Amino acid sequence: MSTSPPKILAEAEEKMSKVFEYLRQELRGLRTGRASTALVETVKVEYYGSSTDLKSLAAISIPEPHQILIKPFDAGAIQDIKRGIEASGLGMNPIVEAKQIRLNVPQLTRDRRQQLVTQAKKMGEEQKVAMRNARRDANKHADVLAKDTTAHVSEDSIETLKTQIQDLLKKYEKQADDAVTKKSAEVMEV
Numbered sequence: 001m002s003t004s005p006p007k008i009l010a011e012a013e014e015k016m017s018k019v020f021e022y023l024r025q026e027l028r029g030l031r032t033g034r035a036s037t038a039l040v041e042t043v044k045v046e047y048y049g050s051s052t053d054l055k056s057l058a059a060i061s062i063p064e065p066h067q068i069l070i071k072p073f074d075a076g077a078i079q080d081i082k083r084g085i086e087a088s089g090l091g092m093n094p095i096v097e098a099k100q101i102r103l104n105v106p107q108l109t110r111d112r113r114q115q116l117v118t119q120a121k122k123m124g125e126e127q128k129v130a131m132r133n134a135r136r137d138a139n140k141h142a143d144v145l146a147k148d149t150t151a152h153v154s155e156d157s158i159e160t161l162k163t164q165i166q167d168l169l170k171k172y173e174k175q176a177d178d179a180v181t182k183k184s185a186e187v188m189e190v
Helices: 005-028 075-087 110-147 155-188
Strands: 044-047 050-053 058-064 067-072 094-097 100-104
Touching (some): 044 075, 067 075, 075 094, 075 100
Antiparallel strands (some): 094 100
């Protein structure tokens, strides 16, 4: 349990910051019309009985704007990586060439672009809900602190704290909205 207004505020900021970072990572993996290593970095591959991120198993590069090249560190993992990409739901067909895998990133249709923009907005809204939950938790801690007679925290301090928590939420919600808007513009770019 937090014991002082600065601690409560710091915990709320840490939670909101983590939620925003998570959103940024999720948006990076959202497909645009161009090839990006972020599309496949977190694809899960069954490798020696454990689920491993692709970026841990291979060097990933972009030789051309609409192509991703995957060179496994262990050539024996090629088929595992191929199966992981096929199972990921990316909608790309991996082409195995000797000791590497080539992915051609198809151009997006207008409908698919609209679906991806909708998906980005949904991701943003889900993470804003998580941020609001962090605000609710911080306000609960502030209320508990206000009722604690041994803490000796003034009502003004509690009100100031709640205002600071609200300002923090506004800041992170704006960052989330900006990130979603930027990603939506990238997706719609032909």
